[in-house]
Amino acid sequence: MESLIELKDVYYRYQEQEDEDWVLENIDLEITAGEFIAIVGHNGSGKSTLAKLLNGILLPTQGEVRVGGKVTTEQEDLWQLRQQLGIVFQNPDNQLVANIVEEDVAFGPENLGLPSAEIRKRVDEALRLVGMTDFARAAPHKLSGGQKQRVAIAGVIAMRPDCLVFDEPTAMLDPQGRQEVVETVEHLNRQEGLTVIYITHFMEEIINADRILVFADGKVELAATPKELFTKVDKLRDLALDIPQITELAYQLSESGLDIDTNIFTSTELVEELCLLK
Amino acid sequence: MLNDIMIGQYLDRNSIVHALDPRVKILLVILFVISLFISTTLIAYSLLGIFIIVSTLLAKIEFRYILRSLKPLIFIISFTLIIHLFLTKGGEVLWQWRFLSIEEEGLNLGLFMAVRLIFLITFTSLLTLTTSPLELTDGLERLLEPFRKVGVPAHELAMMMTIALRFIPTLLSEAEKILKAQKARGADFESGNLIQKAKSLIPLLVPLFVSAFRRADDLALAMEARCYRGGKGRTRMNELHLAAKDYVIGILVTVFLLTIVILS
Known part of the structure; x- marks a missing residue:
């Protein structure tokens, strides 16, 4: 299959810091339409910089970034590229523009210059997809963090992108809000077929990803499926990353001599494994 | 409050x-x-x-x-x-x-x-x-549109009003949070004469300003990511x-x- 997003030999550093280390170094990446890619890494590993490179907010110092065949350095294609690849940012408060939910969701399509009726249709559809239809006329500051983040997602999908990038969308949310956002993301990927690039440092959120890329010091340190990755508990510890608690528990149980599988992500799976023990 | x-x-x-x-x-x-x-x-x-x-x-x-x-x-x-x-x-x-x-x-x-x-x-x-403030903003934008040619930034003014209306509650609740945090550390906002009172507001206003600038930065980034490029070629959902x-x-x-x- 043809790849939707392509990064070739990408290097990046901030202009004013010529003598400093690369923020991103030698990134080669291909992402196919419909994939759910998770990117993890501790602070300063360059994962957020990657998000900004994808839609041309930042331009690579070397190498090239292509989205749907378009290069991010091509100024003329930039707006079409940003319509194709939407980004949901970390702080839910700082990305909502209007003081009524549906007006905010309409902001993106309005920028695209669509006719009113089409915008109306897209806004209703986007709000339905994130389950916020009942709050269409509400004021953003009256919503919970998770709800605000869902509105932000609706605002991006109303532009009908092919790919959604989430830059730590749950970092500022409570557990309830995190759950809401993760469910919405998984739904959009599975049911609506949107390509998802999900940047986070919560391992629990990405157990359903197709591929996980582990970033460290601006490089891709590991690339694996969740099942493969979470068995490398020691390696992840070296990179200062958490693994899901249940997986960790299973790992420790197996270390201390219990005969159980360590490929476990949910408590139900663990209970089943434990019941199989003699 | x-x-x-x-x-x-x-x-x-x-x-x-x-x-x-x-x-x-x-x-x-x-x-x-x-x-x-x-x-x-x-x-x-x-x-x-x-x-x-x-x-x-x-x-x-x-x-x-x-x-x-x-x-x-x-x-x-x-x-x-x-x-x-x-x-x-x-x-x-x-x-x-x-x-x-x-x-x-x-x-x-x-x-x-x-x-x-x-x-x-x-x-x-x-x-x-x-x-409603939203209607007022819309109405003003449309009324000022003919004056664009003589340099009245109709869309920009309306966008500024919209963002201001959106962020007033956010900044207010933030101010309240900072106020409580500073009070918890012993800051005194109530006593003294007018000048002393004004001075005691500094530990409230400085963090508030810093955060407002950070928010502005984030918001500009988010707006650009959503294809915002000024009023040109922009349509409205509710005409x-x-x-x-x-x-x-x-x-x-x-x-x-x-x-x-x-x-x-």
């Missing part, structure tokens, strides 16, 4: 005045203010007064809200009245005490100016009471449409106001 602050004073009612196009309302208010300043006769003022009362009734707005809008300006209104009472001379002497005197002209002019101010405030507040009632009411009120101006 700060969360209850209402933005604007919009009252949601189902009335013909509310349903009117914001552009028509803004234009009529401007026209009203002009007529108010041109008219000088008692009849004209009685008619304008009746017009305000009828509009308020049609808008289903209780009179206490209208009166409340006068409250902050009571001082200016009484000041105008008193200055005119004692300083404008002419006509019969109505009252005399040592060097202070009230003469007929002064009384007339004083009352006249006071009523003018009261009408001005009540009618303009009727606009903000019956039009304003002038309906038959907008034309009818607009023309009727204009004719009414013009008649008053011509009569006086």
